[in-house]
Amino acid sequence: METQPNQNLGIVVTGSVEKGTEVRLDSSASVEDMVVGRYVTIEGKKRRFFGMVTDISLGVTDEQITISPPDTSDTFTAEILEGTATYGTLHVLPMLTIGGEVTTINEGPQPVKTVPSHFSRVKLASEADMETVFGKEDNSRFFIGNPLDMETKLCLNLEELVKRSNGIFGKSGTGKTFLTRLLLIGMLQKSKATNLIFDMHNEYGWAGSFEGGKGGVKALKQLFPSRVAVFTLDEENSRHRGVSTDFVVRIGYDEIEPEDIGLLRQTLNLTDQAVEAVYQLKRHFGKGWMQQTLDISDAADVETLLQSMNIHESSFANLKRGLATIRRLPFLVAHAQTNAVDNILGYLDRGINVVLEFGRHRDITTYMLVANMLARRIYQRYQEKTEVAMAGKVTPPTPLVITIEEAHKFLNHDIANQTIFGEIAREMRKYNVTLLVIDQRPSAIDEEIMSQLGTKITCLLDNERDIDSVLAGVSGKNDLKTVLARLAPKQQALIFGHAVPMPVAFRPRDWGTAKSYEEFTHENSSEKKAEKDIKELFE
Amino acid sequence: MNKIGEIVESTSTEFTAECYELHELPALGSLVKVTAVEMEIFGIVCQSGTAGIEPGRHPVARGKDEASEEAVYQSSPQLMKLLRSEFQVLVVGHIINGKTYQYLPSKPAHIHAFVQACSPEDIKQFSQSFDFLNIMLNNRLQIPTEELVAAGLREMSKAHADPHAFLIAAGKSLTVIFSGDYHRLKTILARLKQ
Known part of the structure; x- marks a missing residue:
């Protein structure tokens, strides 16, 4: 039997704030329909709890059953034992409370400080519940995907997101690039921040590759030509790929x-x-x-x-x-005619996002040299501008998000103190510059920097140390570990941190189909049209 | 009234009834009822048998030269009067004003009260819950309780439209009762299977 939203799954039997609650499954709910990472609501006596299924286990009332189980042909006995002597339990980690207190009603869901009482009913979270927690798609919220096994739109508050440095992690081939592209589009549409992307593998500027698919997928410039500038280090390579570049970077x-x-x-x-x-x-x-x-x-x-x-x-x-x-x-070159930094800043000041393609120069030496050089100088300018702004003379510069790949090379324990990225990650938003860190070996990144990342999105990781470092400091770490280790190898991710009220495993929205492009590019225009219509109505 | 016997011995927990016809005993585990003052007492047949009327006189074998069992009775018609069939009933609940209570009634049934077989409707009404299983399991009976419980549930299931579903539900109740005794549970379940 398929489980439906609002169907009773079971009742709370034990629990603690630290370890989460144990829910005994009703015999009507099949343990095989349950999935780790799913959302449930718990109807407590005074308030509702919102939690995540982090483990599913099988229980028996009598150990003898495990020693001499009924014969497989004996369906009668098995049917009787199911749900009574043998039962399923869910381990649910309550994360938020909804309702019950005045603050909750005013400020929305609050972090959990207690556990639901005994025998509280547990249900699958409905679309409406998800909306209460994650909010609706609006001017600052961007639809990034669907929670696992749900149709609800998971919306991310990008205004909040860009206020801190963030990280995207995952093994190679798990969809980091895909997620980054999605997030960049989101930032481009829904936040006031501009992006500077050090695009090591030429994935974000014009067209990206698509694993398993033929040809490429459209990237930022093709979708938003007026708001994205593509810089290149390798003009020839860009031309071969048919990319229209705005500037060729030369460094003296x-x-x-x-x-x-x-x-x-x-x-x-x-x-x-x-x-x-x-x-x-x-x-x-x-x-x-x-x-x-x-x-x-x-x-x-x-x-x-x-x-x-x-x-x-x-x-x-x-x-x-x-x-x-x-x-x-x-x-x-011995001496560069035009200054790349000035050019990049010029674009950024006009609110145009800059993607720097590395062409064939994909080795890490080049990437580190160029990314560091440019970022340091840009960061200095931002620092100066912000300081002038603090004196009250001009408006502070628009927030800047710098995207770097292979981040552990910049932010490892040995050199994190020396690179500009280490400084940006630590000093955070003081100077309106934050990082979007993309990496496959989070354990190699300096702990201090990892702890400064506001929101982390992680695809499948299977190295124990990587998982530990990504989840360091998160409440319910052990429970999330189970969820993280069981993500599908592709197109599934776990997001947690500053920009989301609670951790959530999700499937990123589609990218690469004509329909998806249309949704991205029309999202804004239809919204604006509606806003305009409303304005006109009241004029 | 479908009367099958008459009470000859009665206590709070069980009663003994004599059949009106020799060998016309109700099935082991079948549900029977007795009408008493202001209530109907329900019980499950937990033991039955046939013996001589006088305790001191043991029946002797008579069929050496007879062709069949019937022939024995035909040639000795007095046997019908010298033997009697009796059955014991374990009291498992009662109904007062249409409401079922699955625990012992306040007073035992009267001697000479008529024992009736229950109709399918009676059985359905009585077996809406399985609390009576506790009484059956907590009595010291001559018959193994596992046998009696299984027989009782099998008999009851015949009155239900979906005997399988009834037995599954009953099995689940048993599982709760025997949560610490899987082997006993298994013994009963094996006897419930159809």
Whole structure:
């Protein structure tokens, strides 16, 4: 028998605030219809509770049944024992209370501080219940998908979301890119924030790949041409893919600073002494340090230089080899004609979202170098602007969300303190800049930074350490672990944190069909039309 | 009135009735009723048998030269008067003013009251709940209680439109009662199967 919303599932038999409640299933509800991650409401005597099924188990009243179970052909006995001597139990984690107190009525659902009384009835949550908790699609709420096994629209408050740094996690191939694209569209439509996306795999700008499908899916620029600018590091590659780019990024040697090299210590295999030497060289040569360091070839010159700065020869050789690796990158030029940072800021100031495509430069060295360089300078500008705004002269800059992939490379324990992203994640929204971190190894990200992420969306993870690090500090962690470990390998995710009243497992909405594109692009226009109509009505 | 016997011994918990016809005994486990003052007392046949009228006189075998059992009785017609069939009934509930109570009545049935077989309607009304199972299981009877309970439920199920559903429901009640004694439960369930 299929379970219907509002059908009685069972009654609460035991429980604690810390561990959640045990619900004994009615014999009419089949244990096989229950799914972890589903929502239920518990009708307490004074208030209603809203909770999530986090575990399902089978119970027996007499251990003897497990030792000598009835014969499989004996359906009569099995039918009698079902629901009486053998029964199903649900472990339900109550998360919110609805109604009962004045504050709840005024402020909506509240976190749970007690447990429902004995024998409270448990039902599947209805669409109306879900709406009470997650709200309806409106100007600030974006429909991101459906809770598992439900038709209800799960809406995310994006205004709230962009106030903090957020993270999207999941094993490779679980749909992180898909979710990110969805979230970016949402932010573009429903929040005032602009996005800067460091697009390592060319997925977000023009067209994205679609695993299992033919051809690509439309990405931001194709759907919202007027609100998205595509920057590229690799013009040729972009042209081959038929992408109309707005700007080709060139970076001058003179723009690279010692800090940028410091970050690449691991990837370029530099020694500490070599990194130290960079700072000395900068001091010695000034802005053109990199060009000049690479240009020295005369052995005598090198020796005098090294002696004057007390740099060991092997360190210098090590550094030079590293710099040569960077120099081979085709987008690096001796001196860039136009300043990429100024250009990006120009677009961002006009509220246009910027996607920076890396083309064929997909190696992590390039990605880290460029993302760090640009982000640091952009963040500095934002910092200045915000400080000026704080003095009360101008309006603060529009909030900026920077999307980075392979985040553990930037935010791992060793270098999180040095990269600009570590700082952005920690200082949060002080300067109106937040991060959208995308990663497949959350355990490699610095704990402190993980704890600063406001909302986390995670697809399937199966490494114990990754799961622990994603769920660190969440109440009901052990219960959520079960839910997380049982997500489908594709197109299912768990969201929890600041922007949602309670954790929820969901299936992201469709992307890639003509209908889905239409829904995305028309969502706003129809809403605006309705708003306009209402305005006109009252004029 | 479908009377099958007359009470010859009566207590609060059980009574014994003699059949009007030799060997015309009600089935083991069948539900019978006795009309008493202001109420009808219900019971389940828990034991039955036939013996000589005088306790000291044991019947002797008489059929050595007879062709059949009937022939024995035909050649010795006095047997019909010297033997009697009796059955014992365990009291399991009563009905007062149309309302069923599945516990012992305040007073026992009278001696010489008529015992009647229950109609399907009576059985349906009485077996709406299974509280009577407790009385059956908590009595020390000569017959194994598992046998009696199974027989009683089998008999009752015949009156119901869906005997299977009735037996399942009864089985579930038994499961609750025997929650700590799976083997006894299994014994009864094995005897309920059709």
